[in-house]
Amino acid sequence: MSEAARTVMIRNVSNVIPIYHMQSFKLPDVTIKKLNYAQQAFWRNKKTNKDLQNPSQPKQGCSVSHNYTHVHQLFTVGTAEWDKDLLNILFSVTIVDFILSISIHPARSDRMIWILEKNESFSVKSSYHKMMQESSLSQPVDIRMSKIYCRLWKLPTLPRIKHFLWKAISDLLSTKNVLGPAVVGEDDSCPMCNLHPESATHLIMNCTFSRAIWFATLGWTSNSTGSLQEWIASWFDILQNGSIKEAEIINRVIIAWNIWTTRCNKVLQQKNPTPEVIIQQCKTLMDEHTLMTYNSLQPSLRVNRVNVH
């Protein structure tokens, strides 16, 4: 499941869980507060959202902070101005300066707002975009890769295959070396050959199982000594200079995707088809793709082809 889908699911599930009980019982305020806190804690988690900061905390040693629970208590009584003396008692200098920079609007009541949306209401979409923006700022994509990603998402093939390709070129496939011993335990060997540690590069390019698939379907195997990411990126480089056609890229992706799904089926569902079956699946999918492209590009020929049969 994609990161975006997981985010939506977490939000929906965490909202839906209490609804059944709420239909029958009035939940205590304490429980509702805890439910809200659990959701807020998720979004404030540094791993899930680096941009959201925890609310300002009172400075250490301040013994009266628990007396203040509302913003208006920080105003000078009878005015709409911050009580500077009180702020200095409660908070550090940095936080006091920050609070003093906030304008007070006495005619409006306090409420929580989400500044990433015009309607000031929280949305998973804006939160997700902000997270992606932050991560792309910390890991800038170079121009070459940017062009490759752009071309990748425009490939005329199934979304699931494009998504697999994106994960492969971004080094995001969940192989044993990525998951680590905490998830997969002691056995880090490739499930297809049991001879080498499993990595995406080994599984798709170098494993004896996958080399047999590549050779049987395309008549060659990779002679690249680099990583899977570099190998796939090189496909788009030679596509760019016209040495191969887009259909060739799609054939390669179909084979890599079939190797990956075979591996996943073996690990997760204990299915173990023979290489002949996998080779036939690859050829069928490649033929279907060629036919689909043929039909969409040349409708007049498609009619003739139908007539022949």
Ligand SMILES: [Zn+2]
């Ligand atoms: Zn292997």
